[in-house]
Amino acid sequence: MKSLVDCIHCYLKQAVSCMEMINVPDEKKVEVLYSLMDFIKTLEPSASPAYNSSLVLLKTYEFINNSDPYYEAKKSSNKLALELYPKLKEKVSRASDALYEALKASVAGNVIDLGIQRDFNIDKELEHAFDFGFWIDDYPLLREKIERGKNVVVIGDNAGEIVFDKILVEILNEIGKSVYYIVKAGPVLNDATKEDAEEVSMSKIANVIESGAALLGIPKDFVSEQVKNLISTADVIISKGQANFETVDDFEDVQANVFYLLKIKCEYLAKKLKFKQGSLVLINGEKLKERKEKYLLK
Template sequence: MKALVDCIHCYLKQAVSCMEMVNIPDERKIEVLYILMDFIKTLDPQASPAYNSSLVLLKTYEIIKNRDPYCYAKKQSNALALELYEDMKKKVFGASDPLYSALKVAVAGNVIDLGIKRDFDIETELSNAFGYGFSIDDYALLKDRIKTAKDIVIAGDNAGEIVFDKILVEVLRQMGKSVYYIVKTEPILNDSTLEDAKEVGMDRIANVVDTGVGLLGIPKNLVSLEVKQLILNADVIISKGQANFESLDEFEEIQANIFYLLKIKCEFLAKKLGFKLGDLVLINGENSKKRNSE
């Protein structure tokens, strides 16, 4: 997915959010934003929004001299999600279709997004996910593919959210599937790293693999060879969140194997794909491409 003019103000919003995490004074924020405006002029407009956002964030970290401004917030998100974990797990495993319920819980966790909007109500999101489900729903196709799959890859997204992904992993393991869970190597926004995976116990139930880079999404030509081959060879990939959606489309040859699971938080993306802002979406990669070309 290529970046458009609509993305530029989001780069700056993310930078502001980042600086607010570590209480940068307003006067300094303005100075940093002016520097970033010049930096944004150098970005490749053909690159994905996730990649350009990463470059702007890393530049911000460099300027404010803080490599992980979301460190404390990520721990808070993990702690909040862990408080809800047991109740959600019981609800999922007590459902008539645990896999479908686990996917709903996993997508509800996607609301924990500290990049731009830092106020979220995870309990309301969980309730809405169970009550209303997906606006675009390729579950029947995913379920059919999972039945014959051996290896399943989950491309993780945020801290906190990773706790709800654990329930999905546990359901898949009960179905006899081998699960790989992808995290970031270095901190970027509030994305999950190996530290988060260990903190919430994901490493005890899944094969946790890091991307080899500290960038949003999974850029095909920048991640480690291990991750690239893992995605290319997996029977099913479940992609969490918008940055993974924006970057995994680079793996054009395996879109039939990818299922995107996310909450639509971007007005531009909503218009581009015919979604509504706030929609919960479970869509196969090939079907997504069809919608994009219409």
Template sequence: MQAQIDCLYCYFKQIANCMDIAGIEEDRQYQILFDLMDDIKKMDRTRTPAENTTEMLFKLYREIDNHDPYKTSKEKSNILALELYPALKDYLQKSTNKLYDALKIAVAGNIIDLGIKKDYDIDASLEYSLKEGFSRDDYPRFVEKLAATDSVLIIGDNAGEIVFDRLLAEELTGRGKKVTYLVKDSPILNDATMDDARQAGLDQIATVLTTGSPYLGLPLTKISNEVRDLLEQSSLVISKGQANFETLEHEELAKGKIFFLLKIKCACVGQIANAKLEDIVFMTR
């Protein structure tokens, strides 16, 4: 997915949110924002929004001298999600379609996106996801692919959300599937890292690897050779969130094997996914 004109708004919004979370004084915020405008003008519009955002954030982190401004927020998100974990686990135990509901719970966690919003209502997101379901739903195709493989690769997204992914990983391992889960190599926004995987207990369920890169999403030119090989060799992949969608939906290797699991948070992504704003989708090409 190439960057579009609407992405400019999100660039500025993410800069402002990050500085606010980092506690930067207002006059300094203006100065930094004006400086970064020159960089935004030079961004390559043929690249994905996730790549442009990442490089903008690299400079912002240097400007505010803070390589992980979301550290406390991520820990709090994990704690909140872990508090919900027992009730959600119990819900799945009573479900008549555990895997399908585990996917719905996993996508509900996708609302925890502090790059765009500084707060979220996870209870409302869970209720909506479980009640309304997917507007784009390729679950039957997923079940077919799952039956033909013994392993699943999950590309993770945010902290907090990673706890909901743990429920999905548990359901998959309970079906005899080996689960590998990817997290960021180092902090960027509130994306999950190895520390978050350990806090969420996901490392006890799945093989957790880093992408070898701090870039948002999974741009193939930025990740490690090992992870690129893993992605190419995997027969079934679940990709969480918008940044992963932005960096993978156009790639040839995505066709028929990468299932995108996300909440539509911007109209540009919605147009490409053929879904409306706020919809949740589980789709493949």
């Protein structure tokens, strides 16, 4: 997915959020933002928003001399989610369709996005997910593919959110599926890394695989051959969050097996693709491709 005009102010907004994580003084923030404005001029407009955002974030890290400004925030997010986990797991396990409820729990965790929206109410998001479900809902197709397949790849997103993904992985394990869970190879924004996977015990229930890059999303040209092969051969791929939404579509040959699971946070993207902003979406890759061809490419 190519970058859009409105992506530019989000690059800067993420940079501000990043600096606020470690209390960078206002004078330094202004200096960094002016430097980033010059840097943004060099970005390739045809690249994905996730890739360009990654470059801006990594440049910000250089300017503030901190390779992981979200480190403490990620720890706090994991702690919060782990406190909610027992009650949430019990609720999902009691449901008549535990897999469906686990998907709702997983997408509710997508609200833990400290790059753009630092204020969130996870209890409210969980309640909304369970009560209202998905605005676009391709669950019947996903269920069918999971039942027929053996291997499921879950492409993770944020720290904290990874705990809610644990419930989904556990349900997949219970129905006999082998699960591979992809995390980032290094710190970028508040995305989950192998350290987070070990901290929340995801590594005990899934094959945790590093993406091969400390970049947002799964940019095909930069991830490892192992990850490319996993995505190419998996029976089902569940792609979490917007950065993966913006990059996994580069794996064109497997879109029939990809299911994007996210909350629509981007106002401009919602308008372009005719999504309801703030809604929860579970959409198959082929259907997303049709939607992009109909609306985004006009």
